[in-house]
Amino acid sequence: xxxxxxxxxxxxxxxxxxxxxxxxxxxxxxxxxxxxxxxxxxxxxxxxxxxxxxxxxxxxxxxxxxxxxxxxxxxxxxxxxxxxxxxxxxxxxxxxxxxxxxxxxxxxxxxxxxxxxxxxxxxxxxxxxxxxxxxxxxxxxxxxxxxxxxxxxxxxxxxxxxxxxxxxxxxxxxxxxxxxxxxxxxxxxxxxxxxxxxxxxxxxxxxxxxxxxxxxxxxxxxxxxxxxxxxxxxxxxxxxxxxxxxxxxxxxxxxxxxxxxxxxxxxxxxxxxxxxxxxxxxxxxxxxxxxxxxxxxxxxxxxxxxxxxxxxxxxxxxxxxxxxxxxxxxxxxxxxxxxxxxxxxxxxxxxxxxxxxxxxxxxxxxxxxxxxxxxxxxxxxxxxxxxxxxxxxxxxxxxxxxxxxxxxxxx
Numbered sequence: 001x002x003x004x005x006x007x008x009x010x011x012x013x014x015x016x017x018x019x020x021x022x023x024x025x026x027x028x029x030x031x032x033x034x035x036x037x038x039x040x041x042x043x044x045x046x047x048x049x050x051x052x053x054x055x056x057x058x059x060x061x062x063x064x065x066x067x068x069x070x071x072x073x074x075x076x077x078x079x080x081x082x083x084x085x086x087x088x089x090x091x092x093x094x095x096x097x098x099x100x101x102x103x104x105x106x107x108x109x110x111x112x113x114x115x116x117x118x119x120x121x122x123x124x125x126x127x128x129x130x131x132x133x134x135x136x137x138x139x140x141x142x143x144x145x146x147x148x149x150x151x152x153x154x155x156x157x158x159x160x161x162x163x164x165x166x167x168x169x170x171x172x173x174x175x176x177x178x179x180x181x182x183x184x185x186x187x188x189x190x191x192x193x194x195x196x197x198x199x200x201x202x203x204x205x206x207x208x209x210x211x212x213x214x215x216x217x218x219x220x221x222x223x224x225x226x227x228x229x230x231x232x233x234x235x236x237x238x239x240x241x242x243x244x245x246x247x248x249x250x251x252x253x254x255x256x257x258x259x260x261x262x263x264x265x266x267x268x269x270x271x272x273x274x275x276x277x278x279x280x281x282x283x284x285x286x287x288x289x290x291x292x293x294x295x296x297x298x299x300x301x302x303x304x305x306x307x308x309x310x311x312x313x314x315x316x317x318x319x320x321x322x323x324x325x326x327x328x329x330x331x332x333x334x335x336x337x338x339x340x341x342x343x344x345x346x347x348x349x350x351x352x353x354x355x356x357x358x359x360x361x362x363x364x365x366x367x368x369x370x371x372x373x374x375x376x377x378x379x380x381x382x383x384x385x386x387x388x389x390x391x392x393x394x395x396x397x398x399x400x401x402x403x404x405x406x407x408x409x410x411x
Contacts, residue, residue, distance in 0.1 A: 021072060021073045022070070022071075022072050023070045023071045023072075024068045024069065024070030025068070025069055025070055026067075026068060026411065027065055027066065027067045027068060027069055027079075027081055027411075028065065028066055028410065028411035029063065029064065029065035029066075029145050029408075029409065029410040029411070030061065030063070030064050030065075030407075030408075030409050030410075031061070031062040031063040031064075031144070031145070031406055031407070031408050032059075032060075032061060032062070032406065032407045033059070033060050033061075033062040033095070033404055033405070033406045034057070034058070034059050034404070034405045034406075035057070035058045035059070035060065035093050035094065035095055035402055035403065035404050035405075036055070036056075036057050036058075036402060036403040037055055037056055037058065037092070037093050037094030037095070037399070037401075037402040037403075038055035038094070038400075038401060038402070039052075039055070039094075039399075039400040039401055040052075040053050040055075040092050040093075040094055040397060040398065040399050040400070041053065041397055041398045042092070042395070042396075042397040043382055043383055043390075043395075043396040043397055043398075045383070045396075048381065048383070050382075050397075050398065053092050053397075054092075056090060056092065056093065058088075058089065058090045058093045059088055060086060060087060060088045060089040060093070060095075061084065061085075061086075061087035061088060062085065062086060062089075062095075062097070062406070063083070063085050063144060063145075064083060064084045064085065064087070065081055065082070065083055065110065065145075065410075066081070066082050066083075067079070067080050067081035067082055067110070067111070068080055068081075069081075074117070074120060075116055075117045075118075075120070076114065076115065076116055076117075077114075077115045077117075078113065078114050078115070079111050079112075079113045080111065080112050080113075081109075081110040081111040081112075082107055082108065082109055082110055083107070083108060083109075083110035083168075084100065084105055084106065084107040084108070085097065085100060086098055086099055086100040086101075087100045087101070087105040088100075088101055088105075089101055091392060091393065091395065092397070093402070094371070094373070094399040094400070094401060094402030095151075095399075095402055095404065096154055096157070096388050096392075096399075097167075098167070098392070098393045099393065109131060110168065110170070111130075111131065111132065111133075111170070112130045112131040112132075113128055113129070113130040113131070113132050114128065114129060114130055115127065115128035116128070122178075122180070123178060123179050123180060123231050123232045124178035124179070124180055125176065125178050126176070126177050126178060126232050127174070127175070127176055128174070128175050128177070128234070129173070129174040129175070130172070131170050131171070131172055132170060132171070132172075132173060132175065132194075132234075133160075133169045133170055133234075134163060134164065134169070134171065134173065134175075134194055134196055134215065134217040134254065135175055135177060135192030135193070135194055135217060135218060135219045135234060135252075136159070136163065136217045136218070136219055136252040136253070136254050136267065136269060137155075137156060137159045137160075137219075137252055137269045137271065137284065137286065138236060138250050138269075138271035138273065138282070138284055139152055139153050139155055139156040139159075139271070139282075139284055139303070140156040140159050140160055140169055141219075141234060141235060141236045142235075142236045142237060142238055143235060143236075143237060145408055145410050146236075146237035146238060146239050146240075147237075147238045147239060147305075148238055148239045148280055148305070148307035148309070148319055148321040148355070148357070149305055149307070149321040149323045149353055149355045149369070150321075150353065150355045150357075150367040150368075150369035150404050150406050151353065151369070151371075151404075153284070153303035153305065153323060153325050154325060154327075154349075154351075154388055155284055155286060155301045155302065155303045155325055155327070156169070157388060158286070158288065158299075158301045158327055158345060158387075158388070159267065159269065159286050159288070159301070161345075162265070162267055162288045162344075162345070163199075163215060163217065163254050163256070163265070163267055164196075164199065164215070165199040165200065165201055165205070171196045171197050171199075171215070172196065172197045173194050173195055173196030173197060173215070174194060174195055174196075175192055175193070175194035175234070176192070176193055176194070177190070177191060177192035177193070177232060177234060178190065178191055178232055179229065179231060179232035179233075181227055181230070184227075185225065185226050185227075186224075186225065187222075187223065187224060188222075188223040188227040188228075189220070189221060189222050189223065190220070190221040190223075190229075190232065191218070191219070191220050191221070192218055192219050192234060193216075193217075193218035194216075194217055194218065195214050195215070195216055196214060196215040196216075196217065197214065197215070198212040198213055198214055198215065198256065198259060199215070199256070199259065199265075201259065201260070201261060201343070202260060208259055208260070209259060209260035209261075210260055211258050211259050211260050212259060213256050213257030213258050213259060214256070215254060215255075215256045216254065216255050216256070217252070217253070217254035217255075217267075218252065218253055218254075219250055219251065219252040219253075220250065220251050220252075221248055221249065221250045221251075222248070222249045222250075223246060223247070223248050224246060224247045224248075224249070225244075225245050225246030225247060226244045226245050226246040227246065228244070228246065228248045228273065228275075238273065238280060238282055238305075238307075239280070239307075239309075239319075240275070241309070241317065241362050243277045243278065244275040244276075244277075245275065245276050245277065246274075246275060247272070247273070247274050247275075248272070248273040249270075249271070249272055250269070250270070250271040250272075251269070251270055251271075252267070252268070252269040252270075252271070253266075253267070253268055253269075254266065254267040254268075255267075261292070261342055261343050262290045262291060262292045262342045262343075263291050263292050263293065264289075264290065264291040265289075265290050266287075266288075266289045266290075267286060267287070267288050267289075268286065268287045269284055269285065269286040269287075270284070270285050270286075271283065271284040271285075272284070278308060278309035278310065278311070279306075279307075279308050279309075280305070280306065280307040280308070280309070280321075281304075281305070281306050281307075282304075282305050283302070283303060283304035283305065284302060284303055285300065285301075285302040286300065286301050286302065287299075287300055288300070288301070288344070288345070290339075290342045290344050292341065292342050295338055296338075297330065297335070297338050297339040297341075297342045297344040297346075298329075298330075299327065299328060299329035299330070299339075299344065299345055299346070300326075300327075300328045300329075301325075301326065301327040301328070302325070302326055303323060303324060303325040303326070304323070304324055305321060305322065305323040305324075306321065306322050307319060307320060307321035307322075308320050308321075309359075316358065316359055316360060316361075317357075317358075317359035318356070318357070318358055318359070319356070319357040319359065320355065320356055320357075321353075321354075321355040321357070322352070322353070322354050322355075323352065323353040323355075324350075324351075324352050325349075325350065325351050325352075325353075326348075326349070326350045327345070327348065327349040327350070327387055327388070328348055329344070329345050329346040329347055329348065329387065330346045330347070330378070331346075331347060331348060331376060331377070331378025331379060332378060332379050332380075333378075333379045333380045336378065336379075336380050336384055336385060337384075339386065340384065340386065344386070345386050345387050346384075346385050346386050346387065347375060347376060347377050347378060347382075347385035347386070347387045347389070347390060348375060348376040348378070348387070348389075349373070349374070349375045349387045349388055349389040350373070350374050350375070351371055351372060351373040351374070352371070352372045353369055353370070353371045353372075354369060354370055355367055355368070355369040356368050356369070363409060363410045363411065364407075364408065364409045364410075365407075365408050366405075366406070366407055366408075367404070367405070367406040367407075367408065368403075368404070368405050368406075369403070369404045369406070370401070370402075370403050370404075371401060371402055371404070372400070372401050373389060373399055373400050373401060373402075374389070374400065375387065375389030375390060375398060377390065382396055382398070383396045
């Protein structure tokens with residue numbers, strides 16, 4: 001017999017389970033990228049001039065995932081995943097993401113989640129706790145291996161860093177969620193609501209500081225037509241080889257009270273997924289707001305992506321995707337100064353990504369994409385602006401365009 005003791009919030013589960021009730025599945029995923037970047041410019045910290053750098057052909061292990069997921073008995077499930085991202089990336093590659101190019105690249109915990117199904121009679125109450133992505137924003141909750149474009153929209157990075165202070169978007173907390181089909185092929189709905197740690201901004205990111213307030217985040221979804229899923233899931237996907245005719249509409253809200261850096265922090269998102277046979281249309285809009293001493297720092301980010309999957313005669317598939325993303329923050333000197341004081345984003349960023357995929361199977365594909373980027377620092381020096389077009393691991397530079405040839409594989 002194996003003894004499991006799991007604490008979820010204030011609820012204590014003390015359950016004895018036979019070893020044969022433990023089930024597990026390995027999780028393995030890789031994204032191998034070859035990139036071609038041109039036109040990157042580096043802002044010299046002394047002269048304030050934008051200096052050109054050589055275009056470069058680079059390689060990187062853009063993402064890797066390794067871990068286990070499974071069930072323990074009828075009610076418990078778990079997922080423990082580690083990750084090592086951006087391995088080998090040159091900082092002047094045009095692609096977004098912090099480089100991980102040391103002699104010994106970092107390997108870190110990605111997900112550590114234990115879930116408990118409260119009732120076996122329905123799918124309405126699932127309690128989960130651990131190191132997880134708060135249930136807000138469809139793109140944030142979707143696996144990067146399950147979008148039809150080469151890369152996820154970087155709206156999710158702005159959203160994650162706004163509410164959790166890190167790019168992976170993970171934080172410790174507890175979540176209650178559920179899903180119910182009201183009428184098969186006509187209507188279903190789902191929900192998630194969670195409480196998470198206050199952002200750990202202070203004391204070398206180990207504390208929220210002297211003042212702290214928990215993050216409260218939740219999402220409601222409405223499925224019109226064929227449901228997106230048949231049972232409760234928090235991790236989502238966009239790319240599927242199963243035909244569906246339906247629409248999923250999601251509404252998210254997050255709120256955090258006073259900390260050492262602001263009095264209020266809020267996020268509102270509206271997202272959409274339309275699937276009609278092999279046509280996909282997904283998009284999201286997010287409002288990010290902060291307030292300190294009756295002064296606001298506001299911004300918006302949004303994206304739209306259209307894609308189409310074409311079955312081929314050899315059981316392979318071909319697909320195309322076009323993504324447009326925008327981030328709009330303060331561009332006047334006063335607004336950027338306010339954003340910086342509250343550690344918020346500022347300036348503007350826009351990009352378009354065109355992708356073609358050749359699907360060897362549902363678990364493996366080759367992608368070729370080109371991304372056109374643009375940004376604006378408004379009335380102020382780009383060094384003072386905080387967004388993904390200008391900032392990279394403490395450096396300031398601009399990255400206008402790049403090609404990516406990628407191999408995505410999951411096991």
